[in-house]
Amino acid sequence: xxxxxxxxxxxxxxxxxxxxxxxxxxxxxxxxxxxxxxxxxxxxxxxxxxxxxxxxxxxxxxxxxxxxxxxxxxxxxxxxxxxxxxxxxxxxxxxxxxxxxxxxxxxxxxxxxxxxxxxxxxxxxxxxxxxxxxxxxxxxxxxxxxxxxxxxxxxxxxxxxxxxxxxxxxxxxxxxxxxxxxxxxxxxxxxxxxxxxxxxxxxxxxxxxxxxxxxxxxxxxxxxxxxxxxxxxxxxxxxxxxxxxxxxxxxxxxxxxxxxxxxxxxxxxxxxxxxxxxxxxxxxxxxxxxxxxxxxxxxxxxxxxxxxxxxxxxxxxxx
Amino acid sequence: xxxxxxxxxxxxxxxxxxxxxxxxxxxxxxxxxxxxxxxxxxxxxxxxxxxxxxxxxxxxxxxxxxxxxxxxxxxxxxxxxxxxxxxxxxxxxxxxxxxxxxxxxxxxxxxxxxxxxxxxxxxxxxxxxxxxxxxxxxxxxxxxxxxxxxxxxxxxxxxxxxxxxxxxxxxxxxxxxxxxxxxxxxxxxxxxxxxxxxxxxxxxxxxxxxxxxxxxxxxxxxxxxxxxxxxxxxxxxxxxxxxxxxxxxxxxxxxxxxxxxxxxxxxxxxxxxxxxxxxxxxxxxxxxxxxxxxxxxxxxxxxxxxxxxxxxxxxxxxxxxxxxxxxxxxxxxxxxxxxxxxxxxxxxxxxxxxxxxxxxxxxxxxxxxxxxxxxxxxxxxxxxxxxxxxxxxxxxxxxxxxxxxxxxxxxxxxxxxxxxxxxxxxxxxxxxxxxxxxxxxxxxxxxxxxxxxxxxxxxxxxxxxxxxxxxxxxxxxxxxxxxxxxxxxxxxxx
Numbered sequence: 017x018x019x020x021x022x023x024x025x026x027x028x029x030x031x032x033x034x035x036x037x038x039x040x041x042x043x044x045x046x047x048x049x050x051x052x053x054x055x056x057x058x059x060x061x062x063x064x065x066x067x068x069x070x071x072x073x074x075x076x077x078x079x080x081x082x083x084x085x086x087x088x089x090x091x092x093x094x095x096x097x098x099x100x101x102x103x104x105x106x107x108x109x110x111x112x113x114x115x116x117x118x119x120x121x122x123x124x125x126x127x128x129x130x131x132x133x134x135x136x137x138x139x140x141x142x143x144x145x146x147x148x149x150x151x152x153x154x155x156x157x158x159x160x161x162x163x164x165x166x167x168x169x170x171x172x173x174x175x176x177x178x179x180x181x182x183x184x185x186x187x188x189x190x191x192x193x194x195x196x197x198x199x200x201x202x203x204x205x206x207x208x209x210x211x212x213x214x215x216x217x218x219x220x221x222x223x224x225x226x227x228x229x230x231x232x233x234x235x236x237x238x239x240x241x242x243x244x245x246x247x248x249x250x251x252x253x254x255x256x257x258x259x260x261x262x263x264x265x266x267x268x269x270x271x272x273x274x275x276x277x278x279x280x281x282x283x284x285x286x287x288x289x290x291x292x293x294x295x296x297x298x299x300x301x302x303x304x305x306x307x308x309x310x311x312x313x314x315x316x317x318x319x320x321x322x323x324x325x326x327x328x329x330x331x332x333x334x335x
Numbered sequence: 336x337x338x339x340x341x342x343x344x345x346x347x348x349x350x351x352x353x354x355x356x357x358x359x360x361x362x363x364x365x366x367x368x369x370x371x372x373x374x375x376x377x378x379x380x381x382x383x384x385x386x387x388x389x390x391x392x393x394x395x396x397x398x399x400x401x402x403x404x405x406x407x408x409x410x411x412x413x414x415x416x417x418x419x420x421x422x423x424x425x426x427x428x429x430x431x432x433x434x435x436x437x438x439x440x441x442x443x444x445x446x447x448x449x450x451x452x453x454x455x456x457x458x459x460x461x462x463x464x465x466x467x468x469x470x471x472x473x474x475x476x477x478x479x480x481x482x483x484x485x486x487x488x489x490x491x492x493x494x495x496x497x498x499x500x501x502x503x504x505x506x507x508x509x510x511x512x513x514x515x516x517x518x519x520x521x522x523x524x525x526x527x528x529x530x531x532x533x534x535x536x537x538x539x540x541x542x543x544x545x546x547x548x549x550x551x552x553x554x555x556x557x558x559x560x561x562x563x564x565x566x567x568x569x570x571x572x573x574x575x576x577x578x579x580x581x582x583x584x585x586x587x588x589x590x591x592x593x594x595x596x597x598x599x600x601x602x603x604x605x606x607x608x609x610x611x612x613x614x615x616x617x618x619x620x621x622x623x624x625x626x627x628x629x630x631x632x633x634x635x636x637x638x639x640x641x642x643x644x645x646x647x648x649x650x651x652x653x654x655x656x657x658x659x660x661x662x663x664x665x666x667x668x669x670x671x672x673x674x675x676x677x678x679x680x681x682x683x684x685x686x687x688x689x690x691x692x693x694x695x696x697x698x699x700x701x702x703x704x705x706x707x708x709x710x711x712x713x714x715x716x717x718x719x720x721x722x723x724x725x726x727x728x729x730x731x732x733x734x735x736x737x738x739x740x741x742x743x744x745x746x747x748x749x750x751x752x753x754x755x756x757x758x759x760x761x762x763x764x765x766x767x768x769x770x771x772x773x774x775x776x777x778x779x780x781x782x783x784x785x786x787x788x789x790x791x792x793x794x795x796x797x798x799x800x801x802x803x804x805x806x807x808x809x810x811x812x813x814x815x816x817x818x819x820x821x822x823x824x825x826x827x828x829x
Binding site: 053054059060063064067079080081082083084085086088089092117118119120122163166171172173174177192193194195196197200201203204205207208210211222223297300301333 | 601743
């Protein structure tokens with residue numbers, strides 16, 4: 017029995033070794049593990065990125081949604097997959113907080129990074145009928161009335177909670193944070209006047225902004241967002257931050273890829289990323305695309321981890 | 336205006352046979368997916384989603400709507416025949432559906448479920464067409480306190496589905512609610528009862544629980560006594576009887592209205608709609624009815640409500656861009672991938688597509704009626720298959736269903752564990768439906784209670800200061816008191 021297994025393992029290894037040279041890659045379809053559910057924001061981005069993989073990558077890339085455990089199941093599955101170049105995965109912001117929040121023993125170090133896809137800044141938004149016209153109005157009010165202003169976010173310890181909390185703690189404002197399950201629910205609560213302020217991704221407010229239902233007071237970033245040129249940054253509104261927190265998404269493979277295969281994957285996925293269709297979709301949705309190569313991506317994630325750990329311990333959340 | 340647009344929409348759908356083909360294909364696929372324990376309308380839509388990319392938006396969307404409609408209906412087939420709800424929404428149908436098929440009237444039960452689903456879906460589609468924008472505005476009035484008050488109504492449902500012992504029912508519901516607290520807690524940002532197991536971080540998935548409690552437990556029970564079903568008469572009528580339809584017509588319409596309303600509240604899905612309608616039926620029938628023992632109305636109420644809820648769930652998705660439940664979340668994704676961004680602007684600027692979609696929903700109901708009645712005979716014959724073949728087959732389906740939710744072996748173990756729990760609970764006569772209800776309502780109820788208390792800085796008065804919340808809270812408390820009193824009176828009388 018054992019001998020039989022060894023034989024099979026040996027055979028399959030030699031088969032893999034046979035095909036796994038850069039010249040032959042990719043010899044078959046590639047699986048892309050998406051840690052969030054079908055139809056969600058991350059899934060949509062992943063699917064449109066690889067929709068025409070046959071042309072830009074060379075073979076089909078099939079999306080598999082492995083959901084649960086706030087993304088840890090899917091990202092864990094990618095990190096544990098065989099590193100033959102035929103399984104890659106989407107990684108998202110939560111990978112940066114599993115450690116600091118004490119949720120799971122998983123970080124960017126468990127992957128061979130491929131590239132960053134997008135980097136979205138947070139937006140501070142109020143309903144169109146709100147009394148606050150500018151970020152300054154809101155910050156002054158919240159200082160005079162500590163704990164009164166309700167701020168809805170998509171989950172404690174998530175990017176948008178931390179994005180607003182960093183701003184508040186830097187300038188001594190005191191908000192009453194109301195955690196919801198996802199930004200869609202935050203939007204509904206804002207429209208129904210159940211919360212006074214929403215902190216979400218800027219792209220998540222595009223529809224409501226165009227419909228005139230909301231007012232975005234500021235974008236929590238160093239530069240204005242390309243798709244929203246009229247909205248000031250927090251710095252321009254008088255409340256600058258040195259290192260605002262960005263949401264991010266990227267691509268990664270299980271650790272231990274052969275360098276030549278890794279090079280192929282990086283180059284081919286970049287072609288898909290740069291294709292007109294994908295860029296058009298991102299523009300339509302107001303999604304700020306940011307490309308970072310593996311080294312830049314790793315440096316970004318290392319910096320983020322340091323600043324998140326500080327913010328999280330200051331807020332006293334997690335375990 | 337609206338009435339006129341819907342005719343235009345119908346013309347759009349009818350003028351293109353391909354559109355009709357996609358609707359019918361979706362419904363058939365949905366019925367099969369729904370009937371398999373563990374495979375739900377959500378799974379079906381997620382699997383077919385990539386298939387829609389290459390087609391026109393309307394075709395793809397209507398196919399998914401067909402899967403949604405067919406899937407929610409299909410779940411009732413396995414609930415009636417196997418006592419294993421194919422989808423959570425069919426759990427309430429099982430309460431009366433299975434006893435009826437035990438009496439040898441499986442065909443009659445399926446016929447009733449089919450017509451009720453058709454009625455529910457059609458009433459829902461009409462309400463949706465006429466009221467979508469207004470219902471969406473009403474949905475916005477639901478903040479955390481209102482949601483919590485709504486879940487208090489859910490507690491009243493426990494009374495309705497507890498069977499003969501309220502104490503055991505409440506106990507089961509409490510266990511269910513506790514199970515729903517396992518995993519990452521988005522309010523505090525910390526993990527609860529996960530024991531360091533990564534798979535538990537996101538909580539226990541509903542489908543493996545459902546499949547375990549009903550499917551696997553049923554397999555164990557059948558294996559224990561090689562349960563033999565009374566074989567129905569060879570030439571049973573599969574078309575529903577007129578007398579049945581006449582008897583249940585008002586139940587169907589009332590339940591459909593409940594369904595479309597509950598479905599339109601974001602976060603409350605078809606499962607809660609079905610339980611709500613069953614609960615209302617139990618209230619209106621009184622304590623001495625034979626509900627739970629194979630009453631036709633007990634099948635019609637949840638089936639009409641859950642199919643009406645499918646249309647209700649489309650309302651917030653189309654008009655606000657907020658998914659009403661898990662399936663509409665997938666539909667929302669399909670729209671986004673086709674370049675639409677559902678929301679207030681989308682609704683106003685794509686009226687042609689919206690009304691064609693509404694018309695397609697109505698056609699999906701017609702397709703469901705035809706497909707359902709056509710297949711009733713085949714499905715009802717399943718029950719005559721030898722138990723020694725059926726038992727392993729059901730177990731196999733249960734395992735596939737649990738695995739396929741997120742391609743996870745862990746979920747298969749969860750289903751097996753809940754199978755043992757379900758089997759043992761049945762032995763000590765702890766009812767399983769309240770437990771499932773506890774799992775379904777647990778998260779919604781707990782999170783909104785805590786969210787409300789955060790908003791009010793810990794003041795309970797937030798539940799009575801807001802008009803909608805006040806009305807719901809008072810109504811829920813009255814409903815609970817009323818039902819408990821009634822139960823007590825009937826038990827002392829008996």
